[in-house]
Amino acid sequence: MNRLPGDAAGDGDDELLANVAPPDWPPPVPKGRYTLLVIGGGPAGATAAHEAALLGAKVALVERHWLGGESLSHGSVITKSVFRTGRFYADMQDAEIFGATAPEVCHPDVRKAVLRARRVRQRVSQQFSAAKLKAIGVDLFFGEARFTGPDSISVDGLELRFSKAMIATGARRKPVDIPGLVEAGYLDSTTAFDVLSLPRRILVIGGGSGGCEGAQALARLGCHTIIAMSEALFLPGEERDSAAMVSQALARDGVEIHLNTTAARVRCENGCKIVDLLNDGESTTVSVDEIFVGLGREPAVAGLDLERAGIAYDAVRGVHVDDFLRTSNKRVYAAGDVCLEPKFASIAFASGRMVVANALFMRRRRFSAMTIPWCTYTDPEIAHVGMYVLEARERGIAVKTFTVQMHEVDRAIADGEEAGFVKIHVREGSGKILGATIVARHAGEMINEISLAIVTGVRLGTLAKVLRAYPTQAEAIRMAADRYRATRLNRWWRWLARAWLTIR
Amino acid sequence: MRFQPASRYSQPPWLYPKPSDQPGEAASEHAAEDARLLDALQQAAFRYFLEHVDARNGLVADASRPGAPASIAAVGFGLSAYPIGVERGWIARADAVQRSLKVLRFLTDSDQSGTPESTGHRGFYFHFLDMESGRRVWNCELSIIDTAILIAGVLTAASYFTCPDAGERELRSLADALYRRVDWRWAQGAGQALALGWKPGHGFMNYGWQGYSEALILYALGLGSPTHPLARESFDAWTMTYQWENLYGYDLLYAGPLFIHQLSHAWIDFRGLQDRFMREKGCDYFENSRRAAYVQREYATRNPLGFVGYAADCWGHSACDGPTAPAMDINGRRQPFLGYAARGAPCGPDDGTLAGSAALGSLVFAPEIVLPVVRKLAALDRDDAGRRVLASGFNATLAGEAGGIWVSPGQIGFDQGLLVMMIENHRSDLIWGLGRANLYIRSGLQRAGFEGGWLSRRRLWRR
Numbered sequence: 001m002n003r004l005p006g007d008a009a010g011d012g013d014d015e016l017l018a019n020v021a022p023p024d025w026p027p028p029v030p031k032g033r034y035t036l037l038v039i040g041g042g043p044a045g046a047t048a049a050h051e052a053a054l055l056g057a058k059v060a061l062v063e064r065h066w067l068g069g070e071s072l073s074h075g076s077v078i079t080k081s082v083f084r085t086g087r088f089y090a091d092m093q094d095a096e097i098f099g100a101t102a103p104e105v106c107h108p109d110v111r112k113a114v115l116r117a118r119r120v121r122q123r124v125s126q127q128f129s130a131a132k133l134k135a136i137g138v139d140l141f142f143g144e145a146r147f148t149g150p151d152s153i154s155v156d157g158l159e160l161r162f163s164k165a166m167i168a169t170g171a172r173r174k175p176v177d178i179p180g181l182v183e184a185g186y187l188d189s190t191t192a193f194d195v196l197s198l199p200r201r202i203l204v205i206g207g208g209s210g211g212c213e214g215a216q217a218l219a220r221l222g223c224h225t226i227i228a229m230s231e232a233l234f235l236p237g238e239e240r241d242s243a244a245m246v247s248q249a250l251a252r253d254g255v256e257i258h259l260n261t262t263a264a265r266v267r268c269e270n271g272c273k274i275v276d277l278l279n280d281g282e283s284t285t286v287s288v289d290e291i292f293v294g295l296g297r298e299p300a301v302a303g304l305d306l307e308r309a310g311i312a313y314d315a316v317r318g319v320h321v322d323d324f325l326r327t328s329n330k331r332v333y334a335a336g337d338v339c340l341e342p343k344f345a346s347i348a349f350a351s352g353r354m355v356v357a358n359a360l361f362m363r364r365r366r367f368s369a370m371t372i373p374w375c376t377y378t379d380p381e382i383a384h385v386g387m388y389v390l391e392a393r394e395r396g397i398a399v400k401t402f403t404v405q406m407h408e409v410d411r412a413i414a415d416g417e418e419a420g421f422v423k424i425h426v427r428e429g430s431g432k433i434l435g436a437t438i439v440a441r442h443a444g445e446m447i448n449e450i451s452l453a454i455v456t457g458v459r460l461g462t463l464a465k466v467l468r469a470y471p472t473q474a475e476a477i478r479m480a481a482d483r484y485r486a487t488r489l490n491r492w493w494r495w496l497a498r499a500w501l502t503i504r
Numbered sequence: 505m506r507f508q509p510a511s512r513y514s515q516p517p518w519l520y521p522k523p524s525d526q527p528g529e530a531a532s533e534h535a536a537e538d539a540r541l542l543d544a545l546q547q548a549a550f551r552y553f554l555e556h557v558d559a560r561n562g563l564v565a566d567a568s569r570p571g572a573p574a575s576i577a578a579v580g581f582g583l584s585a586y587p588i589g590v591e592r593g594w595i596a597r598a599d600a601v602q603r604s605l606k607v608l609r610f611l612t613d614s615d616q617s618g619t620p621e622s623t624g625h626r627g628f629y630f631h632f633l634d635m636e637s638g639r640r641v642w643n644c645e646l647s648i649i650d651t652a653i654l655i656a657g658v659l660t661a662a663s664y665f666t667c668p669d670a671g672e673r674e675l676r677s678l679a680d681a682l683y684r685r686v687d688w689r690w691a692q693g694a695g696q697a698l699a700l701g702w703k704p705g706h707g708f709m710n711y712g713w714q715g716y717s718e719a720l721i722l723y724a725l726g727l728g729s730p731t732h733p734l735a736r737e738s739f740d741a742w743t744m745t746y747q748w749e750n751l752y753g754y755d756l757l758y759a760g761p762l763f764i765h766q767l768s769h770a771w772i773d774f775r776g777l778q779d780r781f782m783r784e785k786g787c788d789y790f791e792n793s794r795r796a797a798y799v800q801r802e803y804a805t806r807n808p809l810g811f812v813g814y815a816a817d818c819w820g821h822s823a824c825d826g827p828t829a830p831a832m833d834i835n836g837r838r839q840p841f842l843g844y845a846a847r848g849a850p851c852g853p854d855d856g857t858l859a860g861s862a863a864l865g866s867l868v869f870a871p872e873i874v875l876p877v878v879r880k881l882a883a884l885d886r887d888d889a890g891r892r893v894l895a896s897g898f899n900a901t902l903a904g905e906a907g908g909i910w911v912s913p914g915q916i917g918f919d920q921g922l923l924v925m926m927i928e929n930h931r932s933d934l935i936w937g938l939g940r941a942n943l944y945i946r947s948g949l950q951r952a953g954f955e956g957g958w959l960s961r962r963r964l965w966r967r
Contacts, residue, residue, distance in 0.1 A: 097836035232709070239747070240715050241758075241851045248853045252840055254831075281706045282643070389747045398784055401749040405850050407808030408752075418808050421851065423749070428784075483750050 016122040019129040020066040020073075021142065028139040030160050034060045036360060037153065037162035039145045039304070042069020043345045044336030044352035045168035046128050051356045053136045060162070061138050062145040062155050068128040069170050070297075070337075071345040074189040077124045079213065080377060081117035082193075086217035087379055090253065097416055108221040111196040118193070147309035150329055164331055164359040167311075167319055168352060169304065171297035171337035178205070180266035184273045186291040198223050199290035203275055205263050206294040207231055209376035212250065214292060216378050219253040226256040226286055228263055228277055235376070237342075239389065242382045242439045245420060249380060266291065299338045317341075323366045324358050325351060333359050340367070344374045373451045375444035380420040383447035386435025386454050389425055398428035402460070402480040406440050409479065411471035417441040422476040424450065424460060424484075431459040431484060438476075446474050460484045520754065521798060521872075538875055541882055545864070546927040548890045550589050552920040553582040558635045562607030565635060567896075568914035573632040573641045577650040579607055580657030581921020584771070584935060587664035588928045601671045604661045608678040610638060611658075616685075618646070620704045627686030627732075629654060631701070645701030645709060648691050652722035656771045658682050659725075659945070663938040683944065688726035688734050696741035698722060698734070714745045716757045720768035720789065728948025739952045743781050751850065752802045755787070756795040760848015762822040762862040763922065765793035769868065770925040772945060773936035776957030788957070794869040801873050803849035804858075810835045811856035813900030813909070817876040820863030821847040824919070825896035825912035826855060834901060841902065856901035860893035861919040868930045894920065 017023060036052045038045045041063035049061040066073050085108065095102040126132075133140050143156035152161045173188055187195065189210070200223065204215045207229020219225040227250075234257065235243040247257060258277060265276045272287045299318025306313050312320040312328040319327055319334040326333050333355040336348035350370055357363040373385035392399040407418040420439035427434055436450040453463060464481035468474055556565040558574065564582040566575035583604055589595035611629070618625030621639050630640040631647035662679035665672040693699045698719070699708040723742065726734040749758045759765060768774070774789040782788050804819030811834070823846040831840040834856070841855050848854075863877040878893060885891040892898050896912040896919055903909065928934050939945055940958050949959060 093838075094836055096833075233714075241760075244760075244853070245851060252831075252838060280703060280709065390745055393744050393746070399748070400755070401747055403749050403751050403758075405752075405808075407806060407850075413808075428748075483753060486753065487750065487755065 013118065013122065016118075016125050019122075019125040019131075020068050021063070022130050025130060025140070025142055027141055027143075027155075027158065028060075030060070030158065031058060031139065032161070033151075034058050034139070034160065034162045035164065036060075036356070037160060037165040038062070038168060039153070039165065040064070040069070040168035040170055040300075040336070040338070041067040041128070041140075042168060042170045042336060042348060043071050044170075044348035044355075045069075045166065046133070046352075047349050048166055048168065048335065048352035048356050049133060049138045050136065051353055052360060053133075053138045055356070055360070057360055059138045060141065060160055061133065062141045062143065062153070062160075064142075064144055064169075067130060067133075068125055069345075069348075070189075071348070072121060072125060072128060074193070076345055078117045078121045078193055079189075079210075079217075081120040082113055083213060083217045083377055083379075085113040085116070086220035089222075090220045090379070094416075108198070110198045110221065113221075114193050114196060144303065146303065146305040147311070148305070150309050151331055162331070164333065166352070166355050166359065167304070167306075167327070167332065167334040167338055168336045168348070169300040169338045170348075171318075171343055172300045174295045174298050176293050176295060178263050178266055181263070181291065181293070184266045184268050184291070186293050188293050192292060195290075199288070200224060201288040202226070202290045202292060203228060203263075203273075203286060203288040204292045204294065206296065207234070207259075208294060208296050209235065209378075210296075211292075211294040212246065213377050214294060215255045216250050216253055218292075219250070219255045224256075225254065226258065226288065228258045228261040230260070230262045232260040234259060235382070238376075238382055238384070239423075239437055241421070241423075242384075242437050245380065245439050246376070246378050246382055249378060249419060297337065297343060301338065321367075323368050324364060325355050325367055326358070342374065344372070346374060347372050371451055371454045373447045375447065377444070380417075380439050380441050381443035383438045383443035384435070385447050385451045386433065387425065388435060388437075392425065392427075392434050397434065399425050399434060400428045401425050402483050404476045404479045404483070406473070406476060409471075409473055409476045411473045411475065412440070414471060415441075415473070417473070422446070422480055424477070424480045426460050426484065431461045431488075433458070433460055440473065440476075442473060446477065449474060449477055461488070520795070521870075534875065534879070538879070541878060542867075542927050542931065545878070545882075545890050545893055546588075546924055546931075547592070547594060548894060549915075549920040549923040549927075550585055550592075550594055552915055552917060553585045553589075553924075554595070556917065557582065557603070560606075560636070561610040561638050562603055562605075563610065563633060563635055563638060564607075564917055566632060566918075567916045572635075574635050574638070575632055575650065575917055576629045576647065577631075577653040578917030578921065580650075580654035581917060581925070583607065583654075583657030584660040585921055585924045587660065587938070588924055588934060590664075591932070591934055598671075601665055601675060604665070605671060605675050605678070608658065608661075608675060608682065611654075611682055612678050614638060618704055622704075624651075625702070625704075626690050627651075627682070628691065628702070643703075645703050647701050648698055649700070649719060649722055651686065652719075652725050653767070655683055655686060655725055656721055659942055660771060660935060660938050663942050683725075683729070684731040686725075686729065687732045688729050689732045691726075692734065692738060696735070696738050697745075698726065698738065698742070716746050716759045716764065718764045718767035720774075721771060723952055724768070724772060724945055724948035726948070727951040728944040728946070730944070733951070736951055736953075739779075743779065746781055748781075748785055751799050754795045754799055755785070756799065757781075757785075757787075757789075757792050758799075759796070760821065760851055761846045762796065762800060762820060762859075762866060763846075763918075765796040765869075766862075766865040766922060766926065769793060770922055770929070771935060771939045772949070773929075773933075773940060773958060777949065777954045777959060778956045779953045783955075790869065793866065797863075797866040797870040797873060800849045800863075800866075806850075808850075809837075809839075809854055809856070811854070811901045813856075813858070816873075817880045818858065819849075819877065820858050820860060820866075821849040821854060822859045822862030822865075823847070824857065824859035824862060825916065826857035827899050827902050827910045829902060829910075832902070839901075841899075844896075855899070857897045857899040859897045859919070860895065861923050864893055865919075865922050865926045868926050871930065894923070 035057040037060045038049045053059045141155045145153045204227040215225045215227040234247040261279045264278045301313045310329045319339040321339045335351035335355045337343040354365045375383040402424045404422045406412040406420040424436045425434045563574035564578040565572045586600035590597045614623035628651040631644040658679045662676045693708040701709045723739045801819045804814040805816045807814040825844045827841045828843040860881045867874045881892040896916040899910040
């Protein structure tokens, strides 16, 4: 049942399963009370289990389905592989700009693209392999975990006891309740990669980062793509300039964007899916061949019998945790998508590691003190780290943003990748970096430098002193730092410098 | 031009161009020609408010194209333009009073029930009204910002027509009543900041103003209302979303389209006026708009997308009309065209369409860089010098049918009104003077926390 449906023969899925869910995995014999018992083998759970086992703890990991979680199976890795195909195809159409002629016949081969993505996933799955976890001493159980008491769970009838446990069950897709949608049929992130041919017209419902990324990739592969989002603003969580830049990019790729729009009803007619869209009380109808639903995910808290362990939770926020990621049961912690917002793999990795420190080594690491970069993988990408300007202003911090447009950066001009900007938010006067937003083709790579600066307390003035290879796109950060230094050079310093140069 | 921004390296604030950077001899060389050109453009723009008006109710059309509905913003601009026409001798004072009275009477008696076919609700008006009946068209929203533009015009007329005769007295009392009946507080909806609009049967449109925008005038009027004043916190809630940025080496409160930096300045003289945010940054909104013009010029000079015609003396991205042609390959890149849209620089959107009127709207802030644009655009259309400036937008990248560039047909009331007023403020300070004299605006600005400039001069003098 773990097998991918569709045409999966000979593309390495057996090897994938051997890594993430070996078919004949003998359940280990429980070794008494575990120091750390982890429920869920996604990014948070696998990281925590790995880390704790390396440090010598007695660790059990319970996984329901596949190791690696949503991120590996249908999330980050496989989607990014397909986006790469979309980007390549878009680049090929821009061949003329770079002095080449695009081939006369240039069709995206979706089948090959999907098979490539699956091969990529198989490669990446090696990092989460069951054998590796076993080798470092993790007791790996496959099955459904349920709490049976404050310090015990059962896995398919097998009783496991723990002194500390961590819930990392992640999140599941939100159920859809659009009338007629189930009857008409639709794709979601699980089934999208089973499709081996491209629909002519597709409607994407849901405008989160995933919906936007997917819509752009589909449009680039030649699909007429319509995206309908209930939010009144495009990517409402992002700063307006960044969101506007990405919405322009999507529009340029031919994506039709409907803001403030919900799908009211779906019906089938002559093999087409007819969808009624509702915007501010006004109804419009679109006719498409396929519908993709990406309405976000909700914490996977069902079926764990959390009440028996005295763990507070609700369906929206998931498991309730304090700043140290401890639940209302002081033996039990939680990490990743099941309790945290936003739901990103990088946060899951970091929070899993944090739980090991807090639960086993009496550390007092706070989630709120973590510096978390994240990225939306549209083209250009939006990457963000630290505070937004609004957050800083609400805390009464005088904040100033240093902006460098990518079209000012030599390498970006040379690469023909001029869309976007680097915005670094600093505390006015001190150069302390509060956060940054980067919109650029490689924004996700560039944000890490700012992340490092924030974690280590390096100020913007110091970043001006860091030499970078020239020409590179990350030079934009140096240029922002130079601008900061220029604003520090006030009349008084200028007078002092002149005076010195005169008497020297 | 003496000053060239050196944004590639560094630009400390003391290197920012100052108004005194205008090249001396060059200015006097062009002075006579500029004055003539500005007068001609201003008069041509003013003519819009004589020609595209309904004779019965005084409503002003949104655009010059046939069949266009009335827009309440255009009405506000019309009411603000008539005093200028009187001062310049383009219209008789009695005629101006009659025209203003006609529309004020219409607004006073209009259907304020808020039903889908009414004219307004709670003192606000629907964005677009039928030219004849004055009722809502196009299923449009009850527009908060456009009502503010209308009311600003209403108050300007009341401040100008101060004669004691019956007509002007009636005008003043109608204007006062119209302002007093606007329920600004209601427009806050559930949140602190003002909503954008409201639709009958649907309620408030579910997003408010975020970031710096043209809404300064709206808050000044809302906070100054003697009857339904906004809470002071509403202004703070809005300014909380500001972002102070260093762009191309200039420190400024950024907004992409130029009209955002211009609209409120048509009525209010912001020179030296500082609210809490601007005090913290050591700037004021006038200086900010000036820097915005420089940023726009810098963007056009760089012209990263390689559009035709962009130059240091040809810039101006704003909300304007543009071509609706299907997407085209430009420099190997697929370029869609946006039609009527808010264009901005440097973060876009940009489809090669510039608005001459947008550049000219910044005349009062940075004449030294705006006048070269006006001269160039005027020289390009020799037979009809105002064509490119007065049109809502032009696109030199997209060739029109005749082989020439694409120019937006006709005119839009919003642009024409802003032009008439901004040129006037540059020439004579007439409208700013009326704004300074208006006690509602003064009190609104003071409640928003503004100090300095003409606000404090008057206070000193009173003491």
